[in-house]
Amino acid sequence: MTTPMPRRALIGLLVASLFPALNAWAQEAPRAQEKGPAAADAMLHALDVKYPTRYQPMEANEVKAVLDRVFTYLDRTTPAELIHKADNSPITDLTKADADAVFKPGDFRLTSYEWGVTYQGMLAAGQATGDQRYTDYTQKRHAVLSQLTKTYLPVVKADTANSHAPIKSFLNPHALDDAGALCHSFLKAQVAGSKVDYSQMVGICGDFVTKHEYRLKDGTLARGGPDGKGGRKMRPLADTLWLDDMFMGVPTMAYLGKVTGNRKHYDDAVNQVLQFSKRMFNPKLGIYMHGYVEGMRDHPELRWARANGWAVMAMVEVLEVLPKDHKGYKPVLEQLRAHIKGLAGYQTKDGFWHQLIDRNDTYQETSATAIYTYAIARAVNRGYVDAQMYGPMANLAWNA
Template identity: 45%
Template sequence: MNIKTLCITGALLLTGISVYAQKKKEVINDSNTPLHLLQPAYKVPYKALTTSEVKTDLDRILRYLEKTTPTRVVSEKTGKVITDYNNLPADAQLERGAFRLASYEWGVTYSAMLAAAEATGDADYKKYVTDRFNFLAEVAPRFREMLEKNGTTDPQMKQILTPHALDDAGAVCAAMIKAQLQDKSLNLYPLIENYLDFILNKEYRLADGTFARTRPQLNTLWLDDMFMGIPPVAWYSQLAKDNQQKYLAEAIRQIFQFAERMWVPEKKLFRHGWVESMQDHPAFHWGRANGWALLTMTEVLDVMPENHPQRAKLMELFREHVRGLAACQSGEGFWHQLLDRNDSYLETSATAIYVYCMAHGINKGWLDALAYGPVAQLGWHAVSTQINAEGQVEGTCVGTGMAFDPAFYYYRPVNVYAAHGYGPVIWAGAEMINLLNKQHPKMNDSAIQYYSTEQKTTAPIFSVSESK
């Protein structure tokens, strides 16, 4: 190695040492950096939110559902589309899409679409509902004739014509009542009255009149049935031509009779199931069922007069439930499949229902925006991550029975075709748009804070010396 090469090598070595020393000197620490401003490694978005972002997510779901829930009658044998409903062949059926048009899950979806139309001003959401309701109202009499003539008909239509469970009737009925109240040009009364007849006169009940089932044990209460049975009765009080108060009274009575058996005050949560013959009553706090309970109270409060003598009692139960649920939210914004068991998986549909109910409660003045606005917004950010590019909703637990052991709930599958996720996500997004239009959330010292008025100043920046 000659002198020139040696000098160059030495110079490079000294430069490297100098750079290393400089880098070592600039290591981030408490003395030279405001560490509280470092960017956390969030698993879901944690940031400001705009109505346009929410609308974009909702539109993706709408376009997907428009394609996958057709409104046509076809021949089961040939698949040929039938346009003459007055001459239906014996094998006529609703064209099969990805989801059933009259399942209880789709009843939730119709209610959510109506809410989205109002929140966004986009008529396509309402059109989705009215197109399908008009279609069902038009074909139902023809399928009834087929049923009476042949003793059988398309199972999806039979579920509408001869409901055998609250699942068959309640959620779709409530959505039809809302649609009829909004649009007098619709003629959904025959379907509504048929559903209400089953709910009020044919559904199995306990001796005190509480909606019940005979499975998995005789005289079992399912928390799900609060939503499947109570909202349509409450909403019918707005549509009935006579004795409206009796329907609202029945809805309120059902809520408190469910709560008497299923509310767990120390947890501020509901148990999923209650069996009359049990000496002990295990409490498995299934996420979606608690969502149905909270949504039921939300729906009834919406139609309950401000001066109703039982409104304060129902409002307190609603608020207590919100307090219990807020305490269970995970750091990712989701709620768990079993709410109080953090090793159970994070689930989308329950999370979306809670987001809707909390945001709606804030918008109605029932809940404190400062306390629950950030909870709802974090929940929405979580839910939004489950809307894939196609518009499908991921992470939703499939239909679920009742169990008295944890493994059943822990291992229920999730699926993009679990219809339970779509309505809650649309409803949550619609109400978040309303919330963002009423409130003024802002990042303040790296945290989401809710304000009743717009904050013009920037978030405070604390000096390094300030305690954190």
């Protein structure tokens, strides 16, 4: 049996083995080391580092200034007014249908899915800041849409193909883009206490999302269903899932559960999140592909940034109203956490994400970065994810 070398002897041997090297170093004295920074400045956490994008918490007054600037522009460029198409003269009586009526031209459409998102953002800004102007922006336009629905829905129903209405795409929707985000904004406003009459509008868009949009056999919202003529709609192929539709449809389901008290809508929302994720989420990368075609063995797996934004925002919106005792609450929360963790690895040093998230040869994309900023900040503020880990992500993205 070998006797272990005493600790002191082992140390002596190691020191002795260094002597040749020490002798070699002694033959040529090293240059004097440059004087280091003062002791007070030597603490790394105290250094004033100049990053390309400011790496510091967002400040409330700065955020408010940005919101005010955005509000001023949008309030000016999205008038909630009708005019005669023939001569641009104003229409003041919205209770009478007019075949020549159109919205006064602005920079954006008041019934687009983008404006469904904008209405929600204005409501959130009003709640966060207490500035009634933001809330009024949404409620004023909702009130106009509500009156136009009362006036023009009978006209559209009487002759779907040939009738005219300034909001016809909403009154006779053909896709989730026509109805889902708007419906979500109506329901959020209703939950927040808006006095606008949403009953008729929610009846149209809520029924379209939950009853009329095409679904796969397991109930997942899909595109490319029957075209009514014996063929299939190619959007872009039959039985196609687009990740966008997680946001365009799923939060509406959850909010219908909140407004109606019918838990089947919560069940539907949860199933959509999990079924989309099963098909389209890559757990190794922590991000989603954009498109999926049922029945295909292989998929391109193009991981489009904005589509991932729709997904992460859909999940924070579902969790906003999904009861914590619902059996799907924890699975949705865990899916959200997995997605945000995945996104963390792809944020650039400037605070953005690339157009194709995992392709650095694509450009840094602003709309996706804006969506991630909101969704991650909301997840931090609601305690869904760790603030110390993910708060800096949101701050860097805001400052980008």
